[in-house]
Amino acid sequence: GIQVHITLHHLDLPQILEDEYGGWLSPRIIEDFTAYADVCFREFGDRVATWTTVNQPNIGIVASYDIAIFPPARCSDPFGATKCTAGDSSVEPYIAAHNTLMAHASVVSLYRRKYQAMQKGVIGISIYSFWSYPWTNSTVDLDATRRCKDFYFGWILDPLVFGDYPQVMKKNVGSRLPPFTEVQSELIKGSLDFIGINHYYSLYVNGRPFKTGVRDYFADISVSTRGKYVFWIMILGLLLNCS
Known part of the structure; x- marks a missing residue:
């Protein structure tokens, strides 16, 4: 009774895609990833009813x-967990x-156009989830909780x-x-x-002061999380999910 979900x-x-053009840092990955998915749909689609494109982006x-704790392990000082050589x-x-x-x-467009009617499957994406609650009922913490959800969930789901990123991301991240x-948004x-x-x-x-100067993703969110060893629980969850 097990249903296949790929x-x-x-x-x-x-590694060859990292070496050739930087992998996910290049828009060339779009064409290659679509071609790879096309092969998977063609070869396995008659036995697969559910497809996830990317897990926990x-x-x-x-x-x-x-x-930089996962490949390709790119970062820049002072943000990396280890000393990075590139990024x-x-x-x-x-x-x-x-x-x-x-x-x-x-990939979704390809599947719907070429395979879905015949194979009668569904396709989607999966995200990493932890629910967040405000540490206090202060306006600062309530705003921080909403911002946390927008950055972690809205970044992918909005x-x-x-068809666009959350407003708070566009405000905090700016031109980065x-x-x-318009065409991409519609697609x-x-x-x-x-x-x-x-x-x-x-x-x-809870909220923390918004940093000026060079910032990374965590500085852009500008929140603090509280929980027993919550950061390492997050990392452990990632590692277990990869094993």
Whole structure:
């Protein structure tokens, strides 16, 4: 009675694509990821009813391009968990996410146009989830909690539902956040049949002062999280999900 559910991409990318053009940092990945998905749909679609394009991009991208604990382990001082030799934590997470979203939308468009009517499957994306509660009922903490949800969930889901990033992201990240063209926005909006939720835990959130100068994803969110070893629980959850 087990139903097959295939995830097309989870964290690790073929090294040749990293070497050739930088993987998710290049829009060239969109064409290659779509071609790869086409092969999967063609070869396995008669036995697969459910497809996830990308698993947990909202946290995997941060781990790969900001704090550098996952491949390709890119970051820049002072943001990396280790000393990085390449990367820019201030902009690369947003570039990689943008290209990931466009690759997802391209794959969904392909599936709907070429395979869905015949194979009668569904296609979507899965996100990493923890629910957040305000540490206090202060306006600062209530705003921080909403901002946390917008950055972690809205970063991926708002474009898929509304065709654009959350307003708070556009405000806090500014020109480092790649814009969607009108054509891109129309392509990506509605490009899912389901939303996969990988839920791990809940935590408390409070606001912290917004930093000026060079910032990364976490500085842009400008929140503090409270919970017993919550950061390491997050990392452990990521590692367990990869094993």
